[in-house]
Amino acid sequence: MRVDLSIAIGGFQGGGIESAGQIAVRAFAIKGHEVFGSREYHSNIVGAHSYYHIRVGGKALRMPLDALIALDAESVFTHFRNLRKKAVLVCDKGSLEKKASEIPSMSRELKSRIEAAYGSVTLGQILEKLELNLVTLPMAELIGKLSETVKKPMSSVSRALNVMGLSAGLYLLGLDESTIRKAVEKQFQSPEINLAAVEIALEEVAGMERGEIPDGIRREKLILTGCEAVALSKLFSRIEFMSFYPITPATDEALFLEENRGKTITVQAEDEISAIGMALGASIAGLRAAVTTSGPGVSLMNEMISLAVQAEIPIVITLWMRASPSTGIATRTGQQDLLHAIFSGHGDPFKAVIASGDHEEAIEDVRLSFKLAEDFQMPVVHLLDKYIASSLAAVEREKFAPLPKREFSAPSENYLRYMITEDGISPFLPVGMATMIVSSLEHNEYGFASEDPVLREEMMLKRIRKFRKLAENVAEKSYSVYGERNAEMTIISFGSTKNAILEAIEQSEFHTKFLQLRILWPFPDISDEISGKVLCIESNSGQLSFLLNCCCKIDCVARKLNARPIYVNEVHRAIEEALSGRREVILGEGA
Amino acid sequence: MKAHEYRTDAWIQWCPGCGNYGILTALREAVSELEIDPKKLVIVGGIGCSSRIVYYIRGSNVHTIHGRAIPVASGIKLANPELTVIVSAGDGDILGIGAAHFVALGRRNIDLKVLIHDNWVYGLTKGQAAPTLPSGVKLRAMNYPNPHEALNPLLLAFSCGYTFIARAYAYHVKRLKEILLEAIRHRGSALVDILQPCVTYNNMMTKEWIERRIYYLEGIPGDFLNKMTERERIPLGIFYRTEKNTFEKRIEKFEVDLESLIRKKTVTP
């Protein structure tokens, strides 16, 4: 039986929110339900508000929330307006006495919005006006109890507060104790204190009115964050060299790969320029190489990307987009690097740009990225975002597959690194196997620098032919079409909006179809796929619509600009607004 | 293979009198003496007059972009340790735009040889002050005297952890070759700062100016820091040399079982 829930678990950064979220995701997975979890956090080491948003019974997030488990008052202030009527709210008893103005870590903007709406009142006074299923826990007391039970000082048991709040919440939603315990056991190496915490929390809420969560289809599930999925897929693809410079949200991927690198050479570089420079060097020497970074990193890598184009060096750049411009909001999501990815690098920067819609596509696209980079000897940008990076989802084990190693034929007597060929692809040999010059300057077939106009034209045409060959090669994989053939509306989008849109068109009362662009460069021809009105949905100022303008008429652009993911309910709203003739919709939900 | 067999068909584009000719000759002699197979010789250039050397020696060479020869060379060496990888670029390239990479290379001690073609100026862009040009000096093409202090490549290299530090002079081909031989034989990050005139733009540090000041160290000096900082006269030779683990040896490789990783991430009902 399908269960449909939207749950947030909030607390302070460093207060175990990530663990709590993961436990919750695993608990629902153990129970046999489809589950997806997304982490939202501040660019801060410790103390700022952070939360985990969990969707049960779907692959995308939706609002409103059915439950909020709040470990502190700030979490309630941040999310209470996202709660539906009669939603479950679990929070600390003491929180109710707090006023928004008394919480220094909360943004001024949120405080003034709350005060404007409710006046300078306590949280308890606000909640009284709302129709909620409020469950307050005496956290201080419970922690004391736990300390006594496990005979450990308060200081070492207080970190189990997250598990207490969470297990109480999950129990009230209808999960059984054994499922909760299993999920907790999976999370910690020595779970004794946390298991005691579960017991104490459940005693506290025993007998209260609770929901019901029946068993789903119970089977094994591989649950990964986007970063883990991509790193693991790189390892399965026999990556041989990976360099990076620490940057959110790419670091999680880099560190996971580094930890499990095996024989892969991994280097933390002094900057992103060096990161890609080293990877290009390794690739020139014949290794399968990739870098992982975010928008600011790609800004620094631009000149190197152009080098890879000119010198025809395979390289995969995993680009985890985050809210920009500049440092923007480093820990939040967005799709603002689409045009940047496509046009990065000066001077006709031929490359492929691949965008994945979810974890499973990301795993496949890692392989595709390597394959295209190596077959066409050019940079490939694998476009992902922070939303995918830090969200947990179940993936099929079969999505992971090996990729044959790079292989090179024996060198001929007069090897020409840039031999002019019909399809523009010259046989690749790494340095060390033949004499050659790999050159950033315009060059002849051997690699010698030349400014000859006829040669220059030939080399430009060679690179153009190669790019056309790439376009032919990827044409069939360029986009996916979902929904009804002759729909009254075609939604066009790319990247992590996929699952929210899929869920929305499935539920929608209108006849809609969804055109998900997978290869963004070379830009696919989609003109034959359009039916009815065209709605473009994206988390940026309108970059995809800018590109689409070249091949179709767009009736409405729905943009999300608040650095939060797009929710299923927002897609519904966009469809309705577009059908009613609106040309522009701003989607703004999320905390 | 004889030195002249390392020649290529490319016409050498340097100005007559350029110090790069001396470096080119000495490097060809050195790789010939070491009998390095041209396929296994990788010269990596940045951008500038000196980096064009990649077209003038037979090898499996790479011409990169301004300031970035060191990262690319590092990747190549880490990927295939059996190659002899030599970075050849100007003082502006390595110590100006590429300084971060020069610093990081010393910290890593990757087995690379960095040859700085040090002529105090940016030649290819018409004679601007490079990071090694002393303050107050106004060369031919500059609009005003240099407002920047000069950096000392040898001291910088020492503080970064380079395990071989030498200074040479481009037009003393035989002595330069001897130093290059030592640098190439060394296992670890090696710096050879090679003084050279820029006949076109450096009207102060001319051949005569350099030759009046230079003298050769007798063996590796005990007070190498003093020698590195000597100003009136310019000592040449090997200043410092030590053995440390190279980066290749610092990164551990192991067997990884991806299936067990998958199992770790799998939840079972």
Place this chain on the structure above:
Amino acid sequence: MRKKCERCGNWAPHIKYYYLGFCAKRESISLRDFSCEFYTEIKLEGEFFWCEDCKSLISFLELESHMERGHRIFRGVFLDSDYREEIYEG
């Protein structure tokens, strides 16, 4: 046989114009096949020479291999001192 400038040790050919060069003795430009009383045989001493066939400086270490190939070697090369004014940025 007349002792032409192009065989004279005082003379350096122009970097590009094959027919003229510079005489260090008379401190003036002269044509290649000119001759005068100051003629002196070329002595290839020093560290660097000009190979006219390669249009390139070569060192004494490379001298032999160029000579073997019949290249014309001079002690130097002549380039007008104003050339700097006419250079574009690279």
